[in-house]
Amino acid sequence: VTSAWWAGLPPIEEWISGAADNHRIRWSDGELSLLDHDDPDGEFLLAALGGEQCPCLRILDAWQRHRVDLYVLLLGSRGAADPLDMVRMTGGQTHGPRPTSAPPGGPSGPRPGPRFTAAVGPRPRGAAGAAHAGRPLRHRGGGSSGQRFGYTPIPRQDALAMLLSLPGGLPIRLVATVIAVWAERIADGDAQVAAVRPALQAALYGRAVAALRAWLGSDLSIDVRLADVPAASRGRGGDNVVVELPFSWLRDVWVRGFAVLAGRFCLTARQNGPDDWTFTAVDPDFGEPARFRLRTW
Amino acid sequence: MEMDGYDAETYLRLRAEQSLLAGGSCQVDYRLAGSARALAAVGVIDIELARRVVEDYTRARVLRGRYDTHPTAVTRSALAAPRRIVGCGHVINVTVGRLTVRYAVFDPAETRLALTLTLDDAQEPDPVEDHPAAETTETNPAITVTDDRGTSVTSSDLSVESDSEREWRGFLTLRPALNPGTRWIELLGERVEFPPDHPDLTVTIENFTDADAMDRYLAQCLTAVGNQPQSDSIGPAIEALRVAGLLEHHGVSEMMMFYQALRGPGPVAVKDEPWRSLSARRGATGGPRGTLLLGVTTPRFGGISVTLLDLVSADGGFRCGFELGGPADLGTHHDPGLSGTFVTFAGLDDRGNFYLGDTDEDECVGGGGTASGTLSFWPALDPQATRLDLIVTTDRARALINVPLTWEDTP
Numbered sequence: 001v002t003s004a005w006w007a008g009l010p011p012i013e014e015w016i017s018g019a020a021d022n023h024r025i026r027w028s029d030g031e032l033s034l035l036d037h038d039d040p041d042g043e044f045l046l047a048a049l050g051g052e053q054c055p056c057l058r059i060l061d062a063w064q065r066h067r068v069d070l071y072v073l074l075l076g077s078r079g080a081a082d083p084l085d086m087v088r089m090t091g092g093q094t095h096g097p098r099p100t101s102a103p104p105g106g107p108s109g110p111r112p113g114p115r116f117t118a119a120v121g122p123r124p125r126g127a128a129g130a131a132h133a134g135r136p137l138r139h140r141g142g143g144s145s146g147q148r149f150g151y152t153p154i155p156r157q158d159a160l161a162m163l164l165s166l167p168g169g170l171p172i173r174l175v176a177t178v179i180a181v182w183a184e185r186i187a188d189g190d191a192q193v194a195a196v197r198p199a200l201q202a203a204l205y206g207r208a209v210a211a212l213r214a215w216l217g218s219d220l221s222i223d224v225r226l227a228d229v230p231a232a233s234r235g236r237g238g239d240n241v242v243v244e245l246p247f248s249w250l251r252d253v254w255v256r257g258f259a260v261l262a263g264r265f266c267l268t269a270r271q272n273g274p275d276d277w278t279f280t281a282v283d284p285d286f287g288e289p290a291r292f293r294l295r296t297w
Numbered sequence: 298m299e300m301d302g303y304d305a306e307t308y309l310r311l312r313a314e315q316s317l318l319a320g321g322s323c324q325v326d327y328r329l330a331g332s333a334r335a336l337a338a339v340g341v342i343d344i345e346l347a348r349r350v351v352e353d354y355t356r357a358r359v360l361r362g363r364y365d366t367h368p369t370a371v372t373r374s375a376l377a378a379p380r381r382i383v384g385c386g387h388v389i390n391v392t393v394g395r396l397t398v399r400y401a402v403f404d405p406a407e408t409r410l411a412l413t414l415t416l417d418d419a420q421e422p423d424p425v426e427d428h429p430a431a432e433t434t435e436t437n438p439a440i441t442v443t444d445d446r447g448t449s450v451t452s453s454d455l456s457v458e459s460d461s462e463r464e465w466r467g468f469l470t471l472r473p474a475l476n477p478g479t480r481w482i483e484l485l486g487e488r489v490e491f492p493p494d495h496p497d498l499t500v501t502i503e504n505f506t507d508a509d510a511m512d513r514y515l516a517q518c519l520t521a522v523g524n525q526p527q528s529d530s531i532g533p534a535i536e537a538l539r540v541a542g543l544l545e546h547h548g549v550s551e552m553m554m555f556y557q558a559l560r561g562p563g564p565v566a567v568k569d570e571p572w573r574s575l576s577a578r579r580g581a582t583g584g585p586r587g588t589l590l591l592g593v594t595t596p597r598f599g600g601i602s603v604t605l606l607d608l609v610s611a612d613g614g615f616r617c618g619f620e621l622g623g624p625a626d627l628g629t630h631h632d633p634g635l636s637g638t639f640v641t642f643a644g645l646d647d648r649g650n651f652y653l654g655d656t657d658e659d660e661c662v663g664g665g666g667t668a669s670g671t672l673s674f675w676p677a678l679d680p681q682a683t684r685l686d687l688i689v690t691t692d693r694a695r696a697l698i699n700v701p702l703t704w705e706d707t708p
Contacts, residue, residue, distance in 0.1 A: 075357050078318060085362030161360065202310035210318055 003271035005180035006030040008256035014167045016056050023056045025166075027173045030180070032063050048152075059166065062159035063174060068181045070196055073203035075160055076175045079210040079259075086165050176255040179203075183248040200247050201226045208245055211259035216241065216284060230267035234286040241286065261294070305342035306350060308540055309333055313354040317361070324363045325355050328533040334626075334635055335534035338514040338692055340507070341541055348635040380404040381477055382592030382606065386705065387489040393417060394463075398489050400590050400607060403477040407470055408450070410442070410484070411606065411618065414457075414465040442471055444479035458671070468669075498593045499699045505692075511543055515552050517690055519572075520641040520653050521627070522559065531556060571643075571651030575676075578650060582612050584677030587704030591617065591687075595698070599691025600638045601625050605698060608687075610678050617642075617654070617687065620669040627656050638691045642672050646682035646702075654687075678702070 011028030013035070024035040034040060034056050044061070047053035066072055077084055154162065164171045182200060186193050193200070208224040216222070220241055227244035234241050245267070253259055253269045260266070264281035267289055271277055275296040280289045309332060316326045333347035381403040389396045394416040402409040440452040450471040457467030475482065481490045505513065515538075518531040535553070538544050544553075555572035558579075567576045587610050594604040601623035609616045619642075626637030642654030654672040678685070687698040 071353075074353055075360055078314075082318065082361070084360050157356065164360070198304060198307040198310050201307055202314050205311050206314035206318060209314065213318070 331533035332537035384590035581676040
């Protein structure tokens with residue numbers, strides 16, 4: 001079974017403040033959706049003509065533009081031990097607070113289907129993509145070069161700061177989207193990969209080292225190398241660890257929060273079915289990797 | 298993907314990731330900048346790419362709330378315009394002691410008088426605030442100076458520093474400028490005469506080839522940390538070049554021995570010059586006491602120009618007032634933008650003794666179109682030396698200013 005890259009990332013819904021009303025923004029199945037806007041393209045046009053632009057639209061546009069942007073991985077958190085400074089990023093503004101009483105079917109309950117959809121991530125080959133409600137943006141799929149008529153996008157640094165300071169689990173889902181795009185490009189032998197290989201390796205390195213340090217402590221010398229086949233070993237003296245991982249480890253393991261499970265460092269994660277996963281992992285003694293299966297009911 | 302081979306960008310990015318995870322409070326990873334600069338200097342990575350990596354991770358660090366910065370050692374001033382620099386030596390008795398007008402710099406935009414205030418023995422030391430290096434900007438006395446055309450200008454700035462508790466050196470800046478060709482000025486009620494301009498010193502520019510780029514770069518790093526051996530700006534360069542497989546030959550090992558010697562208390566036997574003479578004379582004293590007017594401006598070389606104003610020799614070393622034009626990186630903390638020309642200062646006398654010069658970055662101030670400060674050289678000048686080459690080195694060329702050691706006075 002080839003799972004979708006967003007498998008293991010549950011849908012989330014967050015409230016965005018800053019406009020006249022708080023608006024809902026939803027991420028599910030690799031897609032970001034605005035739930036309180038019927039015609040984003042029309043609103044973009046109005047904004048270009050001098051009308052007021054809702055923050056949701058800026059978020060949606062920036063998400064679309066930066067969903068393949070490796071700078072997201074450079075700036076984004078490497079894990080729990082690497083928090084970003086939200087005050088710095090947002091200039092003291094926050095996207096909250098949420099309304100004191102959530103609307104019916106609000107964040108934790110059943111959700112209405114999205115009325116508008118954007119930021120479609122890569123799709124697993126051979127797998128049926130999720131159905132997409134709503135009309136696509138005109139520059140959909142254009143990466144960071146898309147341009148709406150008359151609309152000036154937010155500068156890159158500001159856009160990334162905005163996206164990475166979104167509430168809840170939205171930033172990690174943007175990171176997951178970028179990772180998934182590049183993992184797929186690597187698998188496809190995309191010519192663009194060669195030029196950004198150092199950045200891809202750094203993105204893997206920082207996140208894997210952070211996970212390994214959290215697991216093993218910080219006294220060890222840890223070397224993480226990019227490789228086609230995952231492997232892990234401890235040096236003769238026992239004070240250094242060498243871990244070899246493919247870039248897709250970020251997509252399959254790290255993004256899903258599986259890096260360390262049950263006291264083991266996971267090298268692979270494969271979905272067998274809904275809530276049914278098989279992992280390959282190593283113990284702290286770095287013996288032979290072992291497989292174990294996790295099912296939840 | 299196959300990533301076993303060495304790649305400089307990958308090295309820098311992984312190095313930056315390590316630093317990012319290690320924490321710290323600095324917004325700029327100066328060790329990363331040092332590594333990037335070294336690899337670019339020896340041609341292993343394009344300077345623009347190296348700069349982008351450093352800037353990328355500076356941004357990542359800022360988003361983690363790391364705001365601290367080192368004092369900048371980078372100046373971005375205009376290249377020096379031609380101007381007249383003339384010695385003086387006139388002494389004015391003032392209430393607290395003696396005020397010596399050492400020399401004057403006549404620039405089209407401003408006039409600067411180099412002054413030394415020597416306190417009388419009866420005076421309490423510390424006449425300027427509470428710190429020897431304090432600049433006086435808010436408590437400036439208003440001093441009016443008149444030139445031979447009757448133009449009067451009131452001082453707009455007075456900066457001072459001290460060599461000792463009883464002697465203060467500084468500049469009185471006058472804007473707008475006095476007549477650049479004036480033969481005398483009136484200062485504190487006295488006429489201060491300027492003698493005829495002294496003959497120009499010989500300046501030689503030597504352009505480098507690509508050969509030996511690494512040795513030159515490391516030598517520059519060593520020179521930059523010569524007065525601050527605990528500074529670690531050379532460490533990242535060494536590590537980066539070692540990982541790149543470039544630190545193998547004898548000359549580098551000699552440099553490394555000298556570097557270790559700088560960081561340790563005792564002497565070390567280094568065979569190659571210039572490190573041998575520096576090691577042998579480390580801590581030497583007995584330098585002649587005297588002052589020379591230099592008043593020389595180099596042509597533009599390596600993207601910069603340098604003016605050396607005067608040379609003051611004392612028991613433990615010697616100092617030069619200087620001004621620097623162009624984007625210059627003085628090396629103690631590498632410019633995170635990697636945009637400045639790496640500039641270092643050294644000296645070589647006619648007896649084969651080498652000297653290292655360094656700027657106190659806190660004293661090197663930009664503004665008014667020119668960065669200026671004081672270079673401190675060690676060890677003490679050899680009293681037997683009769684000529685000294687002051688050497689200003691960039692990554693592309695160096696300037697040698699040949700100075701006859703004929704002392705004008707004995708302060």
